[in-house]
Amino acid sequence: MTTSDDAHHRAPAAAYAAAAEAAGRAPSIHNTQPWHWQVHPDRLDLFADTSRGLPGTDPDQRMLLVSCGAALHHAQVALHAQGYEVAVRPLPDPAHPEHLATLAVDGTTPVTADAVRLVQAIQLRHTDRRPNVDVPVTGEQLEELRRVAGAVGVELHRLTADQATELAVAVSHAEDAAAGEPSWQAETARWTGPDRAEGTGLPPEVIPDKRPETDVGERFFGSHGTLEVGGGHDKASTYVVLFGAEDDRAAWLRAGQALSAVWLHATLQGLAVLPYSQVIEIDATRAMMRRILSNLGYAYVVLRLGVADPDHPLPGHTPRLSFDETTTVDPAS
Ligand SMILES: Cc1cc2nc3c(=O)[nH]c(=O)nc-3n(C[C@H](O)[C@H](O)[C@H](O)COP(=O)(O)O)c2cc1C
CATH class of the missing domain: 3.40.109.10 (NADH Oxidase)
Structure with a gap:
């Protein structure tokens, strides 16, 4: 039976899809983006996509897992900024180690300015390989x-x-x-x-x-x-x-x-x-x-x-795979 509370807490599949899309901007080793998302009506599943792994340099999949963890956190940030509390189950199925996490909304929360700023930071974040200027981190x-x-x-x-x-x-x-x-x-x-x-x-x-x-x-x-x-x-x-x-x-x-x-x-x-x-x-x-x-x-x-040199903005950004290349949407969603 679905109670009105359940209905209130359930995120629309569109919110999960938006979270998977935001997670696409996450950093990853060599920009491999070694993740795959499945959007379901009641949850968002994160899988490792080992076809974009680095078997030579990363045989234990450490950096693959770190990269996917960054994408997972990006998705959490995106759901939070849409007003949802999220429960994360890491490695939910020992029989399927490539299934890295399940996210499910378990409540609503007021959208704060901090949550909005954090989700906006996803678009601004990048790797900076230029020498920093002489301003210390406090x-x-x-x-x-x-x-x-x-x-x-x-x-x-x-x-x-x-x-x-x-x-x-x-x-x-x-x-x-x-x-x-x-x-x-x-x-x-x-x-x-x-x-x-x-x-x-x-x-x-x-x-x-x-x-x-x-x-x-x-x-x-x-x-x-x-x-x-x-x-x-x-x-x-x-x-x-x-x-x-x-x-x-x-x-x-x-x-x-x-x-x-x-x-x-x-x-x-x-x-x-x-x-x-x-x-x-x-x-x-x-x-x-x-x-x-x-x-x-x-x-x-x-x-x-x-602190990067403020007078010389970065000229370019890394590309990303499209939403369809990294995400499957369950037709029931
Ligand atoms: C787990 C991990 C390890 C990384 N290691 C390096 C590194 O050793 N050297 C480097 O220059 N960049 C490193 N990067 C940065 C990635 O190359 C970068 O995130 C990716 O190319 C996407 O670019 P962006 O961060 O500007 O969006 C690493 C990123 C991640 C997530």
């Missing part, structure tokens, strides 16, 4: 980012200057390892080169035109792009690690939710964000990151935070 900004990561069960640690130097060493090791592995290079080229599939990957406009001057070297995508990075040296950035006590699929999904929460709030704070995941992808450097955390937890992803 303690209050970091405190807010720590709080929003903590709200989904993930810790945020700001690296000390010494730890940032250790990070630079780890990144350099990871980059050397990647450069020496032809299959990894081929995989990177597939997502960043001219043969990348339409609507995915990194276009030249978001890849630096030369190695940016920065204390911690950036990921090299195998060739230079057209993004002008100028001559400035990035030395005021803050480096943070998202980490936690577990290192399994559920934890990586949570890490992605935290990544999205931190990134959207950082966007509203006017901060530029650049993930560093090569140090997590490679076993030896992942162990180095764990040592940097004094073995207190497992590192999920490293982020550079800073």
